[in-house]
Amino acid sequence: MIRKSLFTLLISFSILSSNVLMASSSMTETIKIGLTASLTGKYREAGIQQLQGIQMWRDDINERGSLLGRPVELVVRDDHSRADDTEALYEQLILKDSVDFLLGPYSSDNTIVAAKVAEKYKMPLLAIAASAPSIWGNTHNGYVFGTYVQSDKLMENVIELAVENNIKRVAIVYANTTYTHSIAIGARRIAKQHDLEVTFYEMFGKGEGSIRTTVGRFAETNPELIIVGAYLEDSIEIVKELKQQGVRQKMLVFSGSVDTVEFKDALGGDVEGVVSAIQWSQAQHLPGAYDFSFRYKQKYGTNPSYQAAGGYAAGQILEAAVRLSGSLSKEKLRIELQALKFRSLFGHYRVDLSGRQIGKQAYIMQWQDGERKLVMPKSVSNNTIRFFSMK
Numbered sequence: 001m002i003r004k005s006l007f008t009l010l011i012s013f014s015i016l017s018s019n020v021l022m023a024s025s026s027m028t029e030t031i032k033i034g035l036t037a038s039l040t041g042k043y044r045e046a047g048i049q050q051l052q053g054i055q056m057w058r059d060d061i062n063e064r065g066s067l068l069g070r071p072v073e074l075v076v077r078d079d080h081s082r083a084d085d086t087e088a089l090y091e092q093l094i095l096k097d098s099v100d101f102l103l104g105p106y107s108s109d110n111t112i113v114a115a116k117v118a119e120k121y122k123m124p125l126l127a128i129a130a131s132a133p134s135i136w137g138n139t140h141n142g143y144v145f146g147t148y149v150q151s152d153k154l155m156e157n158v159i160e161l162a163v164e165n166n167i168k169r170v171a172i173v174y175a176n177t178t179y180t181h182s183i184a185i186g187a188r189r190i191a192k193q194h195d196l197e198v199t200f201y202e203m204f205g206k207g208e209g210s211i212r213t214t215v216g217r218f219a220e221t222n223p224e225l226i227i228v229g230a231y232l233e234d235s236i237e238i239v240k241e242l243k244q245q246g247v248r249q250k251m252l253v254f255s256g257s258v259d260t261v262e263f264k265d266a267l268g269g270d271v272e273g274v275v276s277a278i279q280w281s282q283a284q285h286l287p288g289a290y291d292f293s294f295r296y297k298q299k300y301g302t303n304p305s306y307q308a309a310g311g312y313a314a315g316q317i318l319e320a321a322v323r324l325s326g327s328l329s330k331e332k333l334r335i336e337l338q339a340l341k342f343r344s345l346f347g348h349y350r351v352d353l354s355g356r357q358i359g360k361q362a363y364i365m366q367w368q369d370g371e372r373k374l375v376m377p378k379s380v381s382n383n384t385i386r387f388f389s390m391k
Contacts, residue, residue: 030073031328033058033318034099036089036114038106041081045232045262046307047106050129051076052300053311054103056292061315067322075099079110086110090117100328101126103314104144106307108132108151108179115144124334128314129307132182136356145337146357147314147349151179151255152186154277154362155227157376158253159187161364161385162225163194167250171200171223173214173230173238180229183255187227199223204234211237212245219247224390232257236266243270248390251275259365259372261302271367273388275375278365280306280313280346283374283381288345303372313346 035054038047054074062071075097079086086105093099094117102118104111104127111130118125124143127135131148162170170191174184184201191198199221204214215238218226226249228238235254242252253275257263264271282293282303292312296304320342325332341359342349350359364376366385373383 029070031067031070031101031322032073032075032097032099033101033103034075034077034090034093034097035103036077036079036086036093036105036110038081038110039078041079042231042233043081043106045260046129046257046305047081049305049308050106050311052296053304053308053313054315055311056296056299057312057315057319061319067319068326068328079105081107081110083107083109083113087113087117090114091121094121094123101318101322101333103318104128104130106130107177108135108182109177111135111144112178118143123330124337126314126318126337128310130179131357132178133356134178134182136354142338142353142355143334145351145355147310147317147346147360148279148357149360149362150186150357151182152189154183154255155187155253156190157362157364158225158227158251158275158277159190159194159196161376162251163196165250165387167196167224169197169199169221169223170225170227171218171221172198172202172227173200173218174203174228175230175234176203176205177231180231180255183229184227187229196225212241215241215245215247219245224250226252228253229255230257232260232262236263239267239270239274248388250387250390252388253277256306258367260305264367264370269370272370273367273386275364275366275385278306278363279360280309281363281365281372281374282309285380286345286347287343292345309346313344313349316344316346317342317349 037051058072058074077089079089102123102125104125105114106129108130111127112135115135127146131151133152172184172187174180188198188201200218204210235258258276259278282289293304321333321336321340325336348359352358365372366375374381375383375385
């Protein structure tokens with residue numbers, strides 16, 4: 001009896017713990033969901049937030065009871081924010097850890113290599129923070145399913161808003177990653193479709209002074225709209241450099257990560273007026289969004305980012321597909337993820353035949369009076385965007 005009680009206590013602790021779980025014995029009656037997370041490296045902040053969202057979903061489903069009669073276990077490995085590490089780790093999750101299902105890592109670059117592993121072993125993978133079109137362009141068997149707005153369409157609402165306000169000149173800069181490059185490609189295409197003049201289009205490097213040089217060069221083209229495809233650290237540096245060089249523009253727009261507390265803490269009052277194209281906001285009035293936001297803040301002491309919400313929603317989507325399939329069959333799950341039409345707290349999930357997400361839309365957020373305000377689409381926002389003065 002004592003041994004049995006101790007064993008039950010140990011299993012309960014492993015399920016409820018928010019720590020990273022390594023592979024467990026095949027004797028445990030759990031459904032094992034495998035993923036890598038950027039717990040260290042350049043994507044650390046966003047990667048941890050995404051994992052926290054997934055962990056909250058795991059805790060919720062286990063508190064409700066189970067999934068197909070079994071508790072859910074996360075098997076998580078640190079990919080160090082490097083695509084070079086991700087491929088081997090996903091193979092370990094499949095071959096060594098014997099996971100039942102896969103969730104994707106953070107970033108498109110990491111997901112591209114994870115997708116190759118999923119295809120190789122015919123293992124469905126639900127991508128989370130990954131939206132570069134090349135992820136689906138490089139796969140052929142329909143085992144990878146997206147949850148985010150495609151990155152080449154992320155700036156569509158931004159450019160349409162600019163056109164409505166008689167903005168005609170745009171500069172586009174981007175970091176050297178698959179995701180940010182696809183944002184830039186899409187932004188340039190959409191800008192040209194709306195007859196905007198693209199005054200500057202260039203990738204910035206990582207060397208010392210490279211951002212300073214890039215900002216100086218595009219400032220000379222006098223753009224009214226500046227679109228930046230970048231992650232948190234580079235975004236902070238770009239804002240600082242724009243201020244240092246006295247650059248003025250009507251709109252300054254980034255591709256996510258600037259809606260975070262970390263961004264505000266780094267820049268203080270200089271966040272005012274900065275815009276971000278985002279995947280989610282609690283102000284969208286989606287089912288469960290406010291409840292999730294309230295509980296997340298209670299647990300972690302800050303409002304959830306869209307990365308955290310995306311992680312939780314990925315769990316919801318996977319849960320719906322597993323329940324509908326009624327089994328742990330990989331092929332049945334693939335079929336359900338392909339056909340599923342579902343509304344999570346993140347938005348609509350619906351994919352095309354390749355697994356590319358087509359049901360979701362992007363949103364526009366702006367820092368106003370030190371707070372994050374949703375300004376587009378107008379159907380879910382009462383806030384009006386504020387433009388910078390170019391004088």
